[in-house]
Amino acid sequence: MTGMSRRTFLGLSTAVAAGAAATALAGCGSSTAAKGEAASGKVKLPSYVPNTSIKPDLPPNAKGLSAGYLSYPKELIQSVSKAPGDGSKVTLLTEIWTQPPLPKGSNEHWQKVNKALGVDLSAILGTDPGYDEKFSATVAGGDLPDLMWIPPNQGIQHVAQLLESKCADITDLVSGDAVKDYPNLAAMTPAHWKTAVVNGKIWGAPSPYPAFGQVYGGNPEVWEKAGGLSAGSPDEFLAKCKEVTGGKVWALEPIYVNAVSVMSQCFGAPNKWRQNKDGSLTFWQETDEYLAALDFVLKLKKAGVFYPGDPKMADAYLKMAQGSIGAAVFANPSGARANLRTNDPSLAAEILIPFAAGGRQPNHHYHLGTIGYTAIKKGSEERVRMLLGVLDYLAAPFGTKERELLEFGTEGVDFTYDKQGFPQRTDRGKQQVEGFYSGLATATTAPFALLPSTFAGSHGPQDVKDIYAVEQKLTETAITNPTVGHYSDAYTEHYGRMSTEATDLVNDIVSGRRKTGEWKSFWTEWRSQGLDRMAREFQKSIEKNA
Template identity: 75%
Template structure:
């Protein structure tokens, strides 16, 4: 799965999904779901974590989110699936792809081989980015849902509880606790992954794991070399270094101010999206004092002239960093930062900024807001069919180093891929046409936990990249804090968050640009209390309380 999808927002789906849900009369069958929305995600036993041990990484993973690291491609691949999972029936899947679509099934030998390996006749409905936000509600409105349906993080979709309870299979009894061990590749996922598939106290799908750590600043080491590296021990030192590297045709930071405040709020010990206090109350990170302090600091950076003078939504910041015009950009996660800089310049490996203690605060790092990019739900059916489809998903979640994973990702040796000089598979022209797009959709549906491996990083420094990013992850995880509401549902959130986020982001941009005053920040959040924020916080609080968390 590419980490390049990070900046995409799934929130645009919310209004359309609400319309689709209404069109299929899900609100009628979902009255109980609506009633449970405020106390969603009651106690549920998450699937047991049973790491896949048949392939041993050079650098070990852990349940906290540290990625496994491989310094070479396994010499001998192993099997993770002992039998063909399917029963020969037709299976439809709705998922999303992040690359060029593959050749159609009629012209795609690899697709037909996937059918044979899975033991089903797979019809994959491949949404695109952008485009999925239109395809998803259209399919919901049509009424005849696919057997497998990828759902982006549930907090961004309205009425998702009704959709799940009305049309999809409750998977709790199949995967809760040790039951998941019937599906070993799914058991390889951590509880943090599974929490994103919990709605109203039930488990509704197989997760699509994503790197555990969230946004970071990645810097061009050639630019920061003159300032003794992209690191700091205080806000004063960070500001001084930004001034030092800014000059001529170079600016220290990209002008995406919202990302700057969010990442730098970690230096002030800011919450990760939603926080829970000792008294059980819930708060949103942008209303916190730590976020306000970070906003003040970004205003100071702006006045110092260290931001590139461009659009705060600029799309080519990564390219400008590779060109040596921008010193640092915000990336989805540490591995994504190193990979994306290598893509733009194979000789350029991003240096990751470790959050520093700012103005008397203890810094923290943020785990990824959702932990996954979604989950794939299964349409209601007999126990036999649900278990068969779980077996199919179990195959798709085959880990790195297995024969199943190599086949899904690269196809057949000699036609779809060849091994490079370091022993890693590389797709041929046919592989790019037939395998790449289909694999993108399959891995969006579900996949194994992310691993670090040299072939992910373009250029000749892949082994060092793995070591570097693994070390960065260890440092960040030492102080990482989670989003308190993962696995919990709020109707008010799905209804109102999109507008709240747009308005708050616009206000950040206006304050940093000098068009509005920072004194308007706290009143903005006071005004949003009765407009939906108070409901969000109370619904999340009740859900957390019901879950005994």
């Protein structure tokens, strides 16, 4: 994803951290595939079949470790043997994270992609913010697009009912070895596919995203005097924060809810929900571990190590690059390194690995691994298969001719190769390719890979090695969210307000306006307002379909 905003980051990580996840994705319903007992049975996820024609320098694995490439391939492979389309018109509803491209009629690159896909693709391009309104307006129009990207965290309501009647259940077409008909989709891991499962059925092609979750990324020049950002205990972390704070420098950004989220990993909090021995579920923010993290963040606040700003500040990353903030929370490790390089190519962000706190083992929280999935409008099996072929083309990985066309366009016109051999868009490429690719990659794309071109400056290969090593460390303690792939009506109904109120209370407690003693009573009240119902509905779905 390119050009993702700070607001979007908060949506994908902080808000999702409170349980949005793929659990908010409501499934579509019946089709010519699984019905009756099959529809309510346990789903067999698609087989994981990595592309063996492309050899990364650093290998990925099914646990979420990203493939790493140190250079651009001298020869690209062909991953799709022929255009998947049948010449028909296809509409796509998706979201873009950068400036809109030139319209299809005046966009030569768009027309070239359509020729490669073998369809006349039109796209309805939503933006951030506003995608939920675009989605609702499109649905209200009655004529649904052939392909619809469904995000987990933008407040879209009643998706389950809508898709139950309007979308194709693709379980039989991709489950198990059936996915081998779509090799690029087959290269997605079980974790990717699980986010597209609801009620024991698979409803779309996932939109992959880095598997690892929130981390503190730090400016190494700020932390040098303290011996680096790494710490082995809360006391050591606090001491280091105090040491680097002074003058016009503060150790941490003032987005307190992010601080508690990352620190909760150190105190062993569950990843959004804890599945208890009896099968019941406990929400992560109502656990003793989360409360311990909140108490520790309050201790950090009293020590004066947070930048004295708005807990919703939008320029924390820039201030970190400028050296007035030592560390900020990022959606994932690669994002931290890439962002700091963009703001100052000479700086390589350090990543804080969760340390053990409170006598508990740390739990790094995996991200969902996707930012949603793209569902297919119900139709004949032939048309659904054709549209799956289109999505398979869009999921072409790094190192393929298809990916270069989609992401960069035509050499000499839309892009040129830089000194390191990586494509760089021309002005025309920025007008015609960038925004269009942003929308296509939102719909679906290949699993995330670490690339030197992600990181500004000449340090890309070393950055790839460094972040790959960080990911290896994080896999040692990383845990998943047990509710991914399960649905709760209560969640979609109540989560937005519950999350907002919880964030406000965190800010008030850390700022000293309210007491930590109010935290547990807040969750006691919410249990009767919808939290218990969320837990029961997720538990029922897990027992039935997991």
